[in-house]
Amino acid sequence: MVDINRQWRLKRHPEPGEVVSADLFAFESGAIPKPDDGQVLVRTLALGTSPAQRSYISLGRSMHEKVKLGDVMRGRGVGVVIESRHPDYKPGDIMSASLGWQDYSVQTPSVHAQRILNIGKVAQPVKPYSLHLGVLGSAGATGYFGLLDVGEAKPGDTVVVSAAAGGIGSIVGQIARNIGCRVIGIAGSDEKCRWVVDALKFDAAINYKTENVDARLGELCPDGMNVYFDNVGGDILDAALDHLALHARIVVCGFISVEQAVGPAPGPKNYGNLVRRRARMEGFFVLDYVERFDESEAKMRAWYDAGKLDPCEDIDHGLELMPETLASLFKGTNRGIKLNRVAPDP
Amino acid sequence: MVDINRQWRLKRHPEPGEVVSADLFAFESGAIPKPDDGQVLVRTLALGTSPAQRSYISLGRSMHEKVKLGDVMRGRGVGVVIESRHPDYKPGDIMSASLGWQDYSVQTPSVHAQRILNIGKVAQPVKPYSLHLGVLGSAGATGYFGLLDVGEAKPGDTVVVSAAAGGIGSIVGQIARNIGCRVIGIAGSDEKCRWVVDALKFDAAINYKTENVDARLGELCPDGMNVYFDNVGGDILDAALDHLALHARIVVCGFISVEQAVGPAPGPKNYGNLVRRRARMEGFFVLDYVERFDESEAKMRAWYDAGKLDPCEDIDHGLELMPETLASLFKGTNRGIKLNRVAPDP
Numbered sequence: 001m002v003d004i005n006r007q008w009r010l011k012r013h014p015e016p017g018e019v020v021s022a023d024l025f026a027f028e029s030g031a032i033p034k035p036d037d038g039q040v041l042v043r044t045l046a047l048g049t050s051p052a053q054r055s056y057i058s059l060g061r062s063m064h065e066k067v068k069l070g071d072v073m074r075g076r077g078v079g080v081v082i083e084s085r086h087p088d089y090k091p092g093d094i095m096s097a098s099l100g101w102q103d104y105s106v107q108t109p110s111v112h113a114q115r116i117l118n119i120g121k122v123a124q125p126v127k128p129y130s131l132h133l134g135v136l137g138s139a140g141a142t143g144y145f146g147l148l149d150v151g152e153a154k155p156g157d158t159v160v161v162s163a164a165a166g167g168i169g170s171i172v173g174q175i176a177r178n179i180g181c182r183v184i185g186i187a188g189s190d191e192k193c194r195w196v197v198d199a200l201k202f203d204a205a206i207n208y209k210t211e212n213v214d215a216r217l218g219e220l221c222p223d224g225m226n227v228y229f230d231n232v233g234g235d236i237l238d239a240a241l242d243h244l245a246l247h248a249r250i251v252v253c254g255f256i257s258v259e260q261a262v263g264p265a266p267g268p269k270n271y272g273n274l275v276r277r278r279a280r281m282e283g284f285f286v287l288d289y290v291e292r293f294d295e296s297e298a299k300m301r302a303w304y305d306a307g308k309l310d311p312c313e314d315i316d317h318g319l320e321l322m323p324e325t326l327a328s329l330f331k332g333t334n335r336g337i338k339l340n341r342v343a344p345d346p
Numbered sequence: 347m348v349d350i351n352r353q354w355r356l357k358r359h360p361e362p363g364e365v366v367s368a369d370l371f372a373f374e375s376g377a378i379p380k381p382d383d384g385q386v387l388v389r390t391l392a393l394g395t396s397p398a399q400r401s402y403i404s405l406g407r408s409m410h411e412k413v414k415l416g417d418v419m420r421g422r423g424v425g426v427v428i429e430s431r432h433p434d435y436k437p438g439d440i441m442s443a444s445l446g447w448q449d450y451s452v453q454t455p456s457v458h459a460q461r462i463l464n465i466g467k468v469a470q471p472v473k474p475y476s477l478h479l480g481v482l483g484s485a486g487a488t489g490y491f492g493l494l495d496v497g498e499a500k501p502g503d504t505v506v507v508s509a510a511a512g513g514i515g516s517i518v519g520q521i522a523r524n525i526g527c528r529v530i531g532i533a534g535s536d537e538k539c540r541w542v543v544d545a546l547k548f549d550a551a552i553n554y555k556t557e558n559v560d561a562r563l564g565e566l567c568p569d570g571m572n573v574y575f576d577n578v579g580g581d582i583l584d585a586a587l588d589h590l591a592l593h594a595r596i597v598v599c600g601f602i603s604v605e606q607a608v609g610p611a612p613g614p615k616n617y618g619n620l621v622r623r624r625a626r627m628e629g630f631f632v633l634d635y636v637e638r639f640d641e642s643e644a645k646m647r648a649w650y651d652a653g654k655l656d657p658c659e660d661i662d663h664g665l666e667l668m669p670e671t672l673a674s675l676f677k678g679t680n681r682g683i684k685l686n687r688v689a690p691d692p
Contacts, residue, residue, distance in 0.1 A: 253621075267612060268613040269612060271598075278629055282626035283623065283624055
């Protein structure tokens with residue numbers, strides 16, 4: 001274990017269209033911080049990734065608080081408590097929090113943060129602890145509430161998910177399959193398509209880079225799709241809008257196609273189909289569901305324990321790789337939930 | 347009363363971008379048809395209008411059945427039964443049906459048509475019978491279910507409605523006001539804006555032709571709008587998307603901006619705000635609510651009887667004017683529900 005605190009600090013904002021890289025950050029070392037009363041010192045074990053992290057550091061408008069130049073890059077992680085000056089925490093406790101891209105951080109647990117941001121002690125830690133960043137954490141909750149609450153997926157529904165081989169897509173498709181939906185994934189390579197069909201048991205997959213998505217959706221969804229879980233926006237959303245079943249639900253989870261776009265991205269030109277198919281398109285934000293995370297975690301845990309949920313972890317090892325870990329989301333090189341295991345589980 | 351049957355028949359399809367006019371139709375005369383067993387002969391009293399009627403006659407894709415060249419133009423109306431060979435109908439009964447642009451038509455009442463299309467006898471006719479095309483008919487139901495069911499408007503909500511001086515907009519705004527919402531209208535002239543504020547008691551109105559809609563929405567909705575009832579699409583929808591309250595609902599009722607557009611219309615480029623505001627955009631079609639029309643009609647009737655609902659009828663007189671009656675929707679010259687009173691109420 002290192003006895004210095006390595007940190008990635010924001011050096012400059014990305015240009016529009018620029019892919020995230022180590023060039024945006026400075027990798028520095030500092031002293032391990034000391035907790036005050038009511039605080040804990042946490043050793044980072046694993047860091048997660050999210051396309052939204054690019055908007056933390058870009059100059060564009062976003063719903064997220066920005067990371068300032070010189071600050072440690074923000075990011076969620078799981079860690080282990082090393083030292084505690086908080087009555088409810090003791091060394092060895094596993095914590096999920098906004099740890100940042102660093103080896104150590106001081107955290108100030110609060111009921112508020114636990115209730116609003118799902119930041120705090122992991123009640124029933126499961127190894128590898130990175131699962132609490134993935135299927136047993138907010139990624140799992142995103143798939144669960146997005147698909148079932150916002151998307152109202154029901155057994156027998158045809159569910160289409162874009163970025164199917166990505167972190168959220170791979171979870172959404174497996175939940176849909178587990179509740180008895182027909183699941184079609186859209187992904188960017190034959191290899192990803194094979195993976196979601198062979199390993200994750202999707203019913204079919206479309207390679208949007210080599211196939212005509214519109215024509216293939218027509219073949220695979222002759223009666224239209226009941227739920228479209230959208231992780232990408234852009235042309236694929238437009239194609240999906242042309243194949244909606246009556247009263248279809250479009251879950252707008254993200255739009256990686258616009259996160260690094262230059263200038264305003266075009267809107268979905270086929271949105272008129274919302275009227276023709278009496279359908280809805282709804283955005284959501286998983287932290288609105290924090291009070292129900294116990295429910296999603298229990299359900300995901302049961303599927304995981306029963307061997308019905310591949311956690312789809314795609315792991316880099318080493319804090320020094322963290323910019324590349326995040327960049328893989330934008331390059332499309334990840335398969336499943338992209339993580340960085342910064343230190344071994346204790 | 348005429349003893350011939352005047353009819354407007356489709357002569358040619360409108361070009362993309364072409365405004366509806368008499369030039370598209372032939373005004374012909376024929377014999378008054380005879381009902382067979384199970385049918386009734388109906389004298390047209392009033393004909394309604396809808397932007398969707400342009401898509402009946404255009405060559406573009408639409409959810410509506412097309413009118414073929416040479417056929418009588420389709421359109422809903424109210425009429426009086428002149429002769430009946432149906433056991434449940436007698437002369438003098440008032441009927442709401444797809445009468446077409448003609449003086450007389452033969453109708454075949456059916457339980458199916460009544461239940462699915464709201465075509466059949468008006469159970470409790472109110473004079474002027476044209477009300478059953480407006481506030482007491484499907485226009486009223488569109489406002490009622492669109493605002494309350496799809497839009498989930500609640501007392502205290504801020505509701506913004508576009509095409510506020512149009513048929514649906516004027517009804518939606520009044521319903522919103524009656525249930526205790528704050529109502530802001532968007533319309534295309536100072537005169538229309540004055541009308542919705544002075545006569546219909548909207549709280550405010552924005553002239554989109556002379557004012558900056560984005561800036562004015564910011565002033566009038568500092569906390570965002572809870573419901574946006576969209577009758578137009580286009581730039582105004584984009585501006586509205588930038589002023590959503592958390593969990594806002596956008597009711598997509600129509601997009602007159604695209605009905606006669608040349609080529610595919612651009613989509614709402616600000617739809618990303620659906621995620622930022624955890625909002626939804628939902629299309630609807632009023633005939634999905636036919637089984638609940640009794641509920642909307644009773645509620646609208648009670649408001650109307652109490653003097654709380656201006657029926658906002660904008661009436662032309664004479665079948666010969668019908669193409670211009672419809673055209674006024676696209677020219678924006680109507681104020682409220684545009685109708686043509688073809689014959690006096692008996």
